[in-house]
Amino acid sequence: MSSERQSKNSSESKSSSQSGKTSDSRKISGAKSSSESGKTTGSKSAPGSKGAPESGKKSAGPAVAERLSVFKTYKLFVGGKFPRSESGRVYEVSDSQGAWLANAPLASRKDARDAVSAARKAFGGWAGATAYNRGQILYRIAEMLEGRREQFVREVAGGEGLSPAGAAAAVDAAIDRWVWYAGWTDKIAQVAGGSNPVAGPFFNLSSPEPTGVVAVLAPQDSSFLGLVSVLAPVIATGNAAVLVTSHRAPLPALSLGEVLATSDLPGGVVNLLSGTAAEIGPHLAAHSDVNAIDLTGADGDLARELEIAAADNLKRVLRPRAEDWTADPGTGRLLAFLETKTVWHPIGV
Amino acid sequence: MSPLSPLTAPSGLPTVPAHGPDAAARLATLADVTASDAALRRFLHGLPGVDAVGLEARAAMLGTRSIKTTAKAFAIDLAISMIDLTTLEGADTPGKVRSLCAKGVSPDPTDRSAPKVAAICVYPDMARIAKDALGDSGIHVASVATAFPAGRAARSVKLADVADAVAAGADEIDMVIDRGAFLSGRYMEVFEEIRAVKQACARPDGGAAHLKVIFENGELSTYDNIRRCSWLTMLAGADFIKTSTGKVAVNATPANTLLMLEAVRDFRDTTGVQVGVKPAGGIRTSRDAIKYLVMVNETVGDDWLSPDWFRFGASSLLNDLLMQRQKLSTGRYSGPDYVTVD
Structure with a gap:
């Protein structure tokens, strides 16, 4: 040297x-x-x-100066910023062997409230952006993830107990999923909308529009591929998301916040809360300013309870079901959070 | 502590409201400090200087109180009843003023137990429309006047503006002081203008519209100026002192409102005349409003915790208070879809 x-x-x-x-x-x-x-x-x-x-x-040289490790403070991602939990709480995240990995913030109902208002503020701009622009930004997220692939492989392997190869496959699949949904942003309208034949002198058009603020309980088992698989379709169509991460393995989700913050995604379109679905879920399900809820990360009893709470203001509800995250995602999740607007336009005969 | 060395504070005076008939006699006891420009300047500059760091620290400390459950419910209802629901836009229409009046009478159509607001604050040409729309609901019509917001017009124009608003049925007049005169030290000019406006507030039937005097704290630039301005306007007969117009960058802040609350407290201790305070502009959330209420309670106490003595000049604050109210009554977070758009 x-x-x-x-x-x-x-x-x-x-x-x-x-x-x-x-x-x-x-x-x-x-x-x-x-x-x-x-x-x-x-x-x-x-x-x-x-x-x-x-x-x-020098065989008996001076003692090797050991470098102190720099631990990362994982934080929430709300409104494009990285706050700690309003409650000041954290919880210990450990790997599959039980060894300590990091402390993650334990979000409270007030963090959820702040996240919903941030999402509401961001919704108009994001829904109004062109589908092409949204596609570019989703693709940009994939590009940014590609550059930080090693970090995510490490975090996924730690959190889920996968082999390095298995974790790498999951991360690659997650990156590809962003690309898949990036492609769908300007195509879903053709699939879910179109002109309708009607018996009258009208030109009748249906077009899909985003539902609004969507609360997402991310899957508990698949901390990154599952997370991306539920998050990307929500924002691809122009919704704003408030997502509760996997409780056991929140680190990939919290790191994803750093990627989203540098991908031209407007602040507030995605808000990430680490905590328990049982604590935050009921407040999101009952929140009047949330338009839909995805219950993927809630187990049987909790999902039932949340669905009842969600009925108060007629939220759209996506019920949990067994899913294989590595399978072809299809358009099911894209279509789950869309509203159809139909316009009747008189035509001259 | 004697903050007012030039004065001998009369002790044990019964309190009279600034808008009452006895206030003039009380103020007359201080006629010597307002006898001449020099005397007034000597008095105002003799007021103790403001400890800016201490003031801001105190205001910030009072903002940390945690107000929950029943106390919060009480505070929210009190705050709603103290609102001067305001629309002061060039684009105001009679229709908008009427719908604002309807909202003031019944802020939450889904919950009739929500209290009504204290007043509707409009431009003078809308005062009659507001008066007609409010009818006998008990809500006051407050009209800004004296070439609001700049106040840059001849005195005759300002007085005509006030007389016009009073004739249109305004119960309260929000005047702006001449900041140019104040900042260049022509205190007597400001004093006399307030006196003249106060006279113009009189109605033929013997009553009078209450006079709120707007300082525009953002333009007074120092805390010392705010303290001097408070005393100047109270000596001139203001019924309320108001922080700002809401039209400049710096509006009501906890610190400058606290300073004004201290001024009305000291003024009552000195003269026995009670003057109200109205922070306006920039108060948008329930949290902010509750902080102000804590400040009122801790600085001047219960006597000011009523719509007669403390007001919020605000428009979007009401919606936030209503959403908080709904949260408390239903347990569910509410959203902007459940309050009116104005």
């Missing part, structure tokens, strides 16, 4: 030798100092770096 630097510097000093005596001498002194610093870093041998030849010779 040090020899490389030296040679590079010396070549520089050669090339600049014509530019005057003073600058020339400066270059040479620079080369000297860099070779010295190269030696010192080599002898200290930071973890992960390949030791310089000198360090190999």
